[in-house]
Amino acid sequence: MASANKTLPRIAGVLILVQSVIGFLINEVLAGPYTFAKDYLTVVSAHSFEVTIAMLLGVVDGAISISFAAMLLPIFKKQSEIAAYAFLAFSVLGFMVNAIDGANMQSLLTLSKEYVSAANPDAHYFQTMGAVAYATRLWTHLMTLLVACFPSAVFYYLLFSSRLVPRFISVWGFISVALMALAVLLIIFGQGTYMMLFLPMGLNQLVLVGWLIIKGFKNRELHINI
Numbered sequence: 001m002a003s004a005n006k007t008l009p010r011i012a013g014v015l016i017l018v019q020s021v022i023g024f025l026i027n028e029v030l031a032g033p034y035t036f037a038k039d040y041l042t043v044v045s046a047h048s049f050e051v052t053i054a055m056l057l058g059v060v061d062g063a064i065s066i067s068f069a070a071m072l073l074p075i076f077k078k079q080s081e082i083a084a085y086a087f088l089a090f091s092v093l094g095f096m097v098n099a100i101d102g103a104n105m106q107s108l109l110t111l112s113k114e115y116v117s118a119a120n121p122d123a124h125y126f127q128t129m130g131a132v133a134y135a136t137r138l139w140t141h142l143m144t145l146l147v148a149c150f151p152s153a154v155f156y157y158l159l160f161s162s163r164l165v166p167r168f169i170s171v172w173g174f175i176s177v178a179l180m181a182l183a184v185l186l187i188i189f190g191q192g193t194y195m196m197l198f199l200p201m202g203l204n205q206l207v208l209v210g211w212l213i214i215k216g217f218k219n220r221e222l223h224i225n226i
Contacts, residue, residue: 006216008071008072008075008217009164009212009213009215009216009217010212010213010216011071012068012071012072012212013208013209013210013211013212013213014209014213015064015067015068015071016068016205016208016209016212017205017209018064019061019064019065019068020202020205020206020209022057022058022060022061022064023061025054025057026054026057026058026061029050030050030051030053030054030057031050031051031054031055031105034046034047034050034051035051035105035108035134035137036134036137036138040108040112040130040134041111041112041115041116041126041127041130042112042115042116043112044108044109044112045109045112045113045115045116046116048109048113051105051106051108051109052106052109054102054105055102055103055105055106056102058098058099058101058102058105059095059098059099059102061098062094062095062096062098062099063095065091065094065095065151066088066091066092066095068091069087069088069090069091069151070088072084072087072158073085073087073088075162075164076158076162078162079158079161079162080158080161083154083157083158083161084158086154087151087154087155087158090147090150090151090154091151093147093150093151094144094147094148094150094151097140097143097144097147098144100140101137101140101141101143101144104133104136104137104140105137107133107136107137108130108133108134108136108137111126111129111130111133112130114126115130142184142187142188145180145184146181146184146185146188148180149177149180149181149184152173152177152180152201153174153177153178155173156170156171156173156174156177157170157174159173160174163218164217164218165208165211165212165215165217165218166211166218169204169207169208169211172200172204172207173201173204173208175200176200176201176203176204177201179197179198179200179201180197180198180201182197183195183197183198
């Protein structure tokens with residue numbers, strides 16, 4: 001039983017780490033630098049492979065979120081059945097928003113390919129369509145980040161209530177979620193981009209991953225069947 005109680009948190013830690021890596025790849029390597037570039041009409045088509053991989057990784061990321069919530073559901077239900085199912089429901093919502101964001105990436109890629117392949121592109125037409133596609137991708141990306149705050153907030157609440165990890169990690173995580181939501185809202189309301197507000201979440205996830213993999217769950221009275 002003790003080994004089972006160690007296995008689940010290790011799996012959870014690995015899944016969080018995988019999601020963090022996927023998020024970094026999508027936003028900083030594969031799609032972000034091209035779909036948000038000033039010359040996106042030409043740049044996106046030149047990196048069609050990267051953008052397509054980013055879309056597929058987004059679907060994988062959403063699927064991992066659902067699997068993660070479902071895996072922890074039996075444990076969290078012991079603390080709060082409503083919160084446990086809310087965590088799962090918000091994870092499903094996050095998957096849906098991720099899928100929409102991926103579809104918008106592909107739409108921008110299609111438009112970019114059409115622009116590059118056109119013999120005499122109508123600059124005004126493509127710029128108008130491009131502005132719409134770019135704005136759509138931007139807003140769905142922001143909605144993806146904002147929606148991600150909901151399952152994260154419930155997750156840290158459940159960790160805090162169940163004492164599965166030291167409470168300072170849960171409190172730090174909850175504050176990080178609030179800062180992340182604030183950062184997204186500031187962008188939405190045109191108040192600028194404050195990337196430093198995302199940093200506490202990244203650091204917290206690293207600490208949480210390390211704790212789950214090395215220490216496991218703090219509550220030794222849990223009986224986990226996996």
